[in-house]
Amino acid sequence: MICNVTREQLMDYLYDDGLEVGERDKLTAHITGCPTCTKIVADLTAVSHMLRAWPDETPHLQMVFVEDRQSFVPDIIRHHPWRWAAGAAATIAAILVLSFLNVGFAYQNGMFHASVGFRGEQTDVVESQVDDRERPVTFDELVAAHQQVLTTTQQMIETSESRQRSDVNVALMRLVRDLTEQRQNDLQQVGMGLQAVYSVSQQQDDLVRSLTEQRQEDLQRLRRDMQMIYNQVPHLPNMQTPFLLRERGDSSATPVLPVRNP
Amino acid sequence: MTDAEWIAQFQAGKTAAYNALVQRWQGPIYNFICRYTGNREDARDLCQQTFIRVYRSLKQLRDPDKFASWLYQIAHNTCRDAGRARRLMSLDMLCENDQTPADLLLDPRVYPDAMAHDQGVRDLLNRALQTLPEEQRVVIVMKEYQGLKFAEIAEALDMPINTIKSRM
Numbered sequence: 001m002i003c004n005v006t007r008e009q010l011m012d013y014l015y016d017d018g019l020e021v022g023e024r025d026k027l028t029a030h031i032t033g034c035p036t037c038t039k040i041v042a043d044l045t046a047v048s049h050m051l052r053a054w055p056d057e058t059p060h061l062q063m064v065f066v067e068d069r070q071s072f073v074p075d076i077i078r079h080h081p082w083r084w085a086a087g088a089a090a091t092i093a094a095i096l097v098l099s100f101l102n103v104g105f106a107y108q109n110g111m112f113h114a115s116v117g118f119r120g121e122q123t124d125v126v127e128s129q130v131d132d133r134e135r136p137v138t139f140d141e142l143v144a145a146h147q148q149v150l151t152t153t154q155q156m157i158e159t160s161e162s163r164q165r166s167d168v169n170v171a172l173m174r175l176v177r178d179l180t181e182q183r184q185n186d187l188q189q190v191g192m193g194l195q196a197v198y199s200v201s202q203q204q205d206d207l208v209r210s211l212t213e214q215r216q217e218d219l220q221r222l223r224r225d226m227q228m229i230y231n232q233v234p235h236l237p238n239m240q241t242p243f244l245l246r247e248r249g250d251s252s253a254t255p256v257l258p259v260r261n262p
Numbered sequence: 263m264t265d266a267e268w269i270a271q272f273q274a275g276k277t278a279a280y281n282a283l284v285q286r287w288q289g290p291i292y293n294f295i296c297r298y299t300g301n302r303e304d305a306r307d308l309c310q311q312t313f314i315r316v317y318r319s320l321k322q323l324r325d326p327d328k329f330a331s332w333l334y335q336i337a338h339n340t341c342r343d344a345g346r347a348r349r350l351m352s353l354d355m356l357c358e359n360d361q362t363p364a365d366l367l368l369d370p371r372v373y374p375d376a377m378a379h380d381q382g383v384r385d386l387l388n389r390a391l392q393t394l395p396e397e398q399r400v401v402i403v404m405k406e407y408q409g410l411k412f413a414e415i416a417e418a419l420d421m422p423i424n425t426i427k428s429r430m
Contacts, residue, residue: 007427007428007430008424008427008428011412011427011430012412012427015405015412017411017412018411018412018413018423044430048406050387051387051402051406051407052406052407053383053387054297054383054384054387054388054407055380055384056289056293056407057292057293057296057302058289059288059289059292059293059305059306059309061288061292061306061309061310063284063288063310063313064281065277065280065281065284065313065317066277
């Protein structure tokens with residue numbers, strides 16, 4: 001660089017980063033009059049503009065950090081370890097002292113006994129009469145109570161079974177009643193269906209009968225007409241004109257030949 | 263809330279505060295890594311690794327006001343550790359005759375429609391960046407795209423500030 005402006009200063013100028021007060025104006029004045037610096041700044045500005053043609057992208061990372069698992073160590077240990085240590089030491093000391101004084105509690109013959117004393121000694125200092133409700137239970141009472149429990153349980157079981165039997169009977173009765181009703185309905189439906197079928201069949205029979213009668217009448221009428229025509233045409237004395245009056249599928253039908261009247 | 267306030271909450275044991283920081287910074291960090299490595303898939307992986315590293319170290323951060331440069335430092339180190347900063351072919355190789363890389367970017371024949379043009383510009387700029395030495399590329403990306411101050415870049419890269427400026 002010919003002038004005494006450094007590249008670092010030009011960077012500060014270009015990005016307006018780190019310039020002291022008044023320094024930017026001085027640099028502006030210099031760059032305006034210095035072709036070299038003008039070109040450098042112009043090139044860097046062009047590169048900067050070119051680079052910014054690459055826009056930011058939106059990432060789809062979906063990162064979520066969950067809560068840490070809670071520590072079993074109480075907060076007092078983590079945040080106040082010395083306070084916790086002092087409390088623990090006091091507790092241990094108390095246990096040791098009580099142990100040294102040989103303090104003890106016992107339940108014996110229906111009475112609580114509290115004792116205190118140095119090791120090797122045993123001095124009862126407190127005795128308390130136990131409430132009658134808390135006295136030990138005798139064996140006979142235990143057996144009787146057990147028997148009572150068994151009896152009650154047996155009664156409960158029997159009651160439960162009886163109720164279950166009753167429920168089953170009621171359910172069976174309902175089922176039988178429902179099935180009977182269903183059967184009656186079904187029979188009724190079948191009867192109606194048969195009646196409908198019979199009715200249709202009857203109609204069909206009537207129709208067939210009617211058609212048969214109609215056919216017989218038609219045949220008779222045809223035969224009469226043919227006879228009449230044959231009689232009115234005497235110039236065809238020996239015409240053997242078979243009139244096949246065969247029904248479709250009726251192989252037994254025979255041709256009917258006209259009979260010339262004498 | 264500021265980054266420092268979120269960090270204070272996180273250091274007091276509230277993990278939800280860290281999620282807020284991630285929400286705020288995942289875009290800039292992803293784009294930084296994307297331009298630095300030149301690969302979107304790598305950028306996604308490295309961005310996640312970066313935030314996991316930050317999660318593990320954030321409780322030891324003593325100066326929350328320098329969180330941004332500290333975060334970029336971790337992102338940069340994550341990329342370097344992964345060794346994924348790659349060099350692609352020189353942009354000059356794509357230019358014809360007297361064409362400059364800038365001309366190539368503005369050449370409408372290459373990318374006829376707008377979307378393809380944007381994608382093409384992105385690809386060419388990506389190639390151009392990847393041709394730079396790694397130590398120069400990271401400075402340019404931090405300055406041009408991330409808008410960091412020279413002092414912040416120097417802090418993130420642990421280098422003198424004049425060295426940073428000379429690499430621009």
